[in-house]
Amino acid sequence: MTTYPKIVALVIVLAVLSRACLLAQVKPRFEKPILLTSAGQSADVTIASTLLKKAQIESTVKSLAQPADLAGIRTLVIVAGYSSKGLGAAGISRDEEMARVKALLAAAAKAGVRVLTMHLGGAARRGNQSDDFNRVAAEAATYLLVVKGGNEDQFFGDIARSKKIPIDVVDKISSAVVPLQAVIP
């Protein structure tokens, strides 16, 4: 190949990439300190903690975080997914957990704390019991990071579109490390 066609090809690639960038959602940036909590008390908060460690992002984990725990916090990472076992272990009812999550999100909004909502459990964390928590956590998000199996019906995609929330959908849990590093530099 001569030099001229190479240049043409490069220009075309750059043009396509720049248009793609323009069309892509503008991803928010999240600042530290970070508080990591659950919405529904599933074990996924432990998975999220491991993800953040792999991404070399420091966080404080409080599964039952209260509004007072937001003092000094700049980012609230909330992991959505209901678990009856988790609620039992935490010694709280579903209604109490929902009230806690709503109060925490309201306090975050009032304090200007950005919310990064993750849904990691795929189809296992969907359905009636989980979706109430999924919806509350997703609608309050500044950014959504979702594993594909939980979005097959576009549950999170639809919320993202209607609320204009940037969203990344990854194939598997381990693939969430890269987008996390991108939004939490």
Place this chain on the structure above:
Amino acid sequence: MQVAVGTRAAVATAHPLATEVALAMLAKGGNAVDAAVAAAFAIGVVEPDGSGLGGGGGMLVFQASTKTGVYINYYGRAGQRLEGFPYDADQDRQSAKAALVPGTVAGLLRALEDHGSLPLATLLEPAIRYAEEGFAIDATLAKIILDNFGLLERDSVTASVYLDEGFPRPEGDMLIQKDLASTLRAIAEQGRAGFYEGKVAESIVRDVNNHGGLFTLEDFRDYREIATKPVAGTYRGYDVLSAAIPQSGASIIEALNILENVPLADLGHPSKSVESLHLIAEALRRTYADRSAFVADPLFEDVPLKGLTSKAYALERFLDINMQRATPPKYRDTKAGDPSRYEKESDSRNAADQDVRDFALGEADRGGHTTHLVVVDTSGTMVSLTQTLGTFFGSGLTTAGVLMNNARSNFNRTTRVNSPKANKQPRSSIAPTILVKNGLPVLALGSPGSARIVSTIVQLITNIVDFGMDAAAANDAPRFFCQKFEDYLYIENRIGEDIRDGLRAKGHTLEVYGDYDLFFGGAQIILFDPSGRTYQASADPRRGGASGAY
């Protein structure tokens, strides 16, 4: 398929592949015990969270030809160095320190030896194949892996099986267990010695001890299952056979005896009747209180088994129930009764007959999360089998491909009778059960689900006997649970608000779970329908099970 109907034979297990295995063994000319043994080995591979070589269980066989039942208790048993061994019931619950000497291999081989007909290698071939070649993770297993991530990441060998790049394997991933395949092959080639002696036993003892356990090679060499009479009772014209103590068949019979004092059918199904649900809940509270106070390893403790299963004692417990108000209003207020006064009642047909063979004392296991399967063959012989690792994934430690149990957590310090001792079995909730009518086995059932096992089995029996449900409807019906230790009455979400309000008015504090919640077990049922002379097999919709029949 969750429901199947056949005229000759039927199977239900917690996984479609295990059901296929059982049906394949029947097709090869095997009997119900062959099919159950093959399915039990296979389900330890394809549902590795619930049971496996590193756990224990119990198998109830009712031989149609002899009209007799036998119970093979292969639950875990404490090792000889248990006493004085430091163990923190909270910290060590899911660790190698909680492992007891596993009984699954001994129990299944004993069943095969006494009642089977096919070669061991034939029965083990499917399990070896699924371990070696892998199988696709189903939705139920994917969720359980997700729920237990914290446990699975602790041990690097366990993590290498269940995690991918350090995170839970999702539904659809292939789960391959080559080390487990090797151990299964050793059993196929050497029988019992392939597990309890030689390289496999040495690997388990070394690795468990390196993680804080105190096994000896002698613990493994000396482990013996127990073949004994099942605990027996009656309920509204049916003979009820269930797991011998220290497993929980006696509690099934006690609860049914209490309920027999009322025409339940007249009260209505508990999902539609406050009175009915209240009565069953209160009967269960008393049953659980008695279970906690008295049920223990009969080789170590005096258990008033005749009293616990007597009709007269059940009447006394029934009369203690207040139909207007729930008890206990406070934590742990339900009092155990005094069944010892009924030990000489002539209506009891139980005896703590122990094994017909030599056996040394050995191990135990926990009735936590567990699995259940049922088989009936063309002769009418029925098998009801429950096996477990304790809680899901047991101790979380994998050695020689074997996920070890955490059954020591089934002992407790608060009741003397169930305190840990060397070579003792802890109390367990498992209760494989068979109902017999006019000498013919007509219903085989059981469930996993930890403490919910007794409650769920009692509800299933009343669904069928009192409310005339078929197997599928009985399995589908909303469930509830309560026991002595908790103030809560747990109910599935499908129990309506009107019933909830009525229960609250009687003083119950409700905790509402999902519509179909695994918390309440994952029962498998085979029911003989005399009208069409068919077997109905049902796998619980709460779990990813399957049934088959022909």
